[in-house]
Amino acid sequence: xxxxxxxxxxxxxxxxxxxxxxxxxxxxxxxxxxxxxxxxxxxxxxxxxxxxxxxxxxxxxxxxxxxxxxxxxxxxxxxxxxxxxx
Numbered sequence: 292x293x294x295x296x297x298x299x300x301x302x303x304x305x306x307x308x309x310x311x312x313x314x315x316x317x318x319x320x321x322x323x324x325x326x327x328x329x330x331x332x333x334x335x336x337x338x339x340x341x342x343x344x345x346x347x348x349x350x351x352x353x354x355x356x357x358x359x360x361x362x363x364x365x366x367x368x369x370x371x372x373x374x375x376x377x
Contacts, residue, residue, distance in 0.1 A: 292319055293319065293322070294316055294317045294318040294319045294322055295316070295317045296314065296315075296316050296317075297313075297314070297315045297316070297317060298313060298314050298315075299313055304375070307377060308377070309374055309375065309376050309377070310374070310375050311363055311372055311373075311374050312329070312372060312373050312374075312375065313372045314327065314329075314370075314371040314372055314373075315369060315370055315371070315372070316368075316369045316371065317369075318369055323346075323367075324346070324367065324368035324369050324371070325345065325346045325347070325368065326343060326344065326345045326346065326368070327343070327344040327368050327371030328340065328342075328343050328344075329341040329342045329343075329344075329360075329371075329373055339353070340353055341353055341356050341360060341373075342356065342360050342362075342373060344362055344368055344371055344373075346368055350362050358376070359375060359376045359377060360373055360374070360375055360376070361373065361374050361376070362374075
């Protein structure tokens with residue numbers, strides 16, 4: 292039995308301002324999140340990796356998003372929210 296991923300169905304952003312993309316995992320007993328991967332959906336169902344948040348190796352943001360994507364807060368990865376700057 293696994294926990295539940297909680298995300299908002301839609302998020303409103305304002306051009307030129309930061310926006311938080313929330314993502315929370317409600318873990319079951321004895322579960323621990325070790326990695327969160329954010330993907331950007333493209334046309335025709337394609338996807339591109341934006342960022343990987345890893346408990347052991349830290350945060351890795353792909354070059355096109357470097358400086359614009361960051362983890363919202365430290366702590367356990369059960370909160371895997373990111374911030375898109377600008």
